[in-house]
Amino acid sequence: MNSFNGIIEGFQVAFSLEGMLFVAIGVLIGTVIGIMPGLGPITAIAVMIPITYGMDATFALVMMAGVYYGSIFGSSTSSILLNTPGAASTVATTFDGYPLAQRGEAGKALAIAAIASFVGGTVAAIFLMLFAPILAGLAVSFGPAEYFALMLLGMTAISSLSEGSSIRAFISAVLGFMAVTIGIDSQTGTSRFTFGNVNFLEGIDFLVIALGLFALAEVTYLIINRRDRSFEKISNIGSIRLSKKDFKEISGPMSRHSVLGFIIGILPGAGATIASFMSYVTEKRLSKNPEEFGKGSLKGLAAPETSTNAASTGSFVPLLSLGIPGSGTTAVLLGALLVLGVQPGPLLVSEEPSLFWGVIASMYIGNIMLLILNLPLIPYIAKVLKIPRPLLISLVLTLCMMGVYVISFSTFDLYLLLFFGVLGYVMKSLRFPAAPFILAFVLGNLLEENFRMALTISNGSWMVFLGNPVVLALLLLSLLSIVLPNLRRVKKKI
């Protein structure tokens, strides 16, 4: 009963005073950042990374996980109240959440969102507890070839599943990959593409990329919309009480979409955004009166909310058990873990049981705290929307620069940050998704290393990829993930 002891240990970590404190800090800060229109989970996590320097890795991850699901929670609040989602994963929440708020039932909508998120997150945390160790057990025997194929699948999946043009997404991934090749090659010691600049020898720090491409690009959005005064409309959110009938109505979608969301969350590349849209569409299809959807349907609000939270918890399965993130957000989380000196992978559960189980156990507490935070306290938290935009912009900019400065204590990285900020803005306006870029950047070194290691072990024989059924299956899946969506597109044209 090794894992049983691990679970006990995890709960001890999560229920310790320090553990609960860091979960509380994480979910609170996550909610506050997530509520700001335009600032999403990636920005929330990236901004918090510098704070974790020097912290105990377990508590740091517990806090970061809290920031992650807290920011999704917060983002749905602004989706409902303002119709401006902070993250793509809560866009579907606006469909029925905002109409409810316009009808004067904002309180009810917020309550449903909070309960649905709580259910989705908690159910998924139970599944996470069951499935993550199983997957880790399967992956223990994986060698470099399997890892290479898995990472490749993650990257092709995120590129072909991202919204909009998949050519753009692939270009974004290749650029991310190229950015990580800058610096000393770990296998031969050759310095690549440094052009004689010593600052490039250690490569570009991932925080520079995360804060530049996401946080700074999002701040630009805030600057352009700095005169937006929509938040002043929020006055009375109405009662947050739900009737028995309301509960009955949302219980079906909640149970369905906790499972669906979790499964989609595990899949490489899919993640919370796709989960929320799929759940919304499925629920509409199942509904007896689909015409209510989009006009303030309780089911239409509960389904994506449950699903988003279940998926974000589900995305921890590949992150913790394989060490391979499936989304941009978990890629940033992986980067944060690497900074702390933790290398997630199949051995994590046996080597660092208190971290592995501690994070999972903390999710139960985090979800309860979010429920408390969001039900009675939401009117007060929504007040952060009234922070004057100019002040908010200056503070976020300062946080980004401070975060980058403390990595290397050199101003060179700050210039790089500015460069990636501009690049992020240009990419955003030309509709190049940034998530494939960051995923490729975080996975790039590992992918290359495993690829070269596999070929070195096999003495240059490509059969190391083609002769192994697991690897072959994974490679075929990556190929399918590239071909299928494009095939559909071509078919549509005909």
Add this chain to the structure above:
Amino acid sequence: MTINQKISIPLFLLAVAYIIASILLPKYDYILIDADGFPLILGGFLLVLSVLLFFNKEEEDARVFIAREDLKIIGIVVALILLYIVFLEPLGFVISTALFIFICSFLLGYRNNIVNSIVSLLFPITFYLLFTRYLMISLPAGVLPF
């Protein structure tokens, strides 16, 4: 020329430059896949993708265009960031950050100078203490004695 064609040209040039730089990397004997192996693959991919983008018709309405007024304010913020980077080490974290927050908020249109001053001072001081005293991470002290 369409927007996709305009984007694809710099990408194509980047791919070519990247491939040339990869070829120029020093080689070692007895190494199966040398440092240039992966970059060559990546460069090749970008080359193909940029050509595909050239003939692609999706998202043709994407624009970097922003209103002139917004461009001006973004330019101002970028200039302020550059000034902040230059003065961070000589002036120290607290002073340069306080000045940055105050001036940036002011130029973005915040006119409540009292609140602005309080936030501009409290924010860097709190973080300075948090980093240097609690997290044991040093930040540039600059001209301040502590």
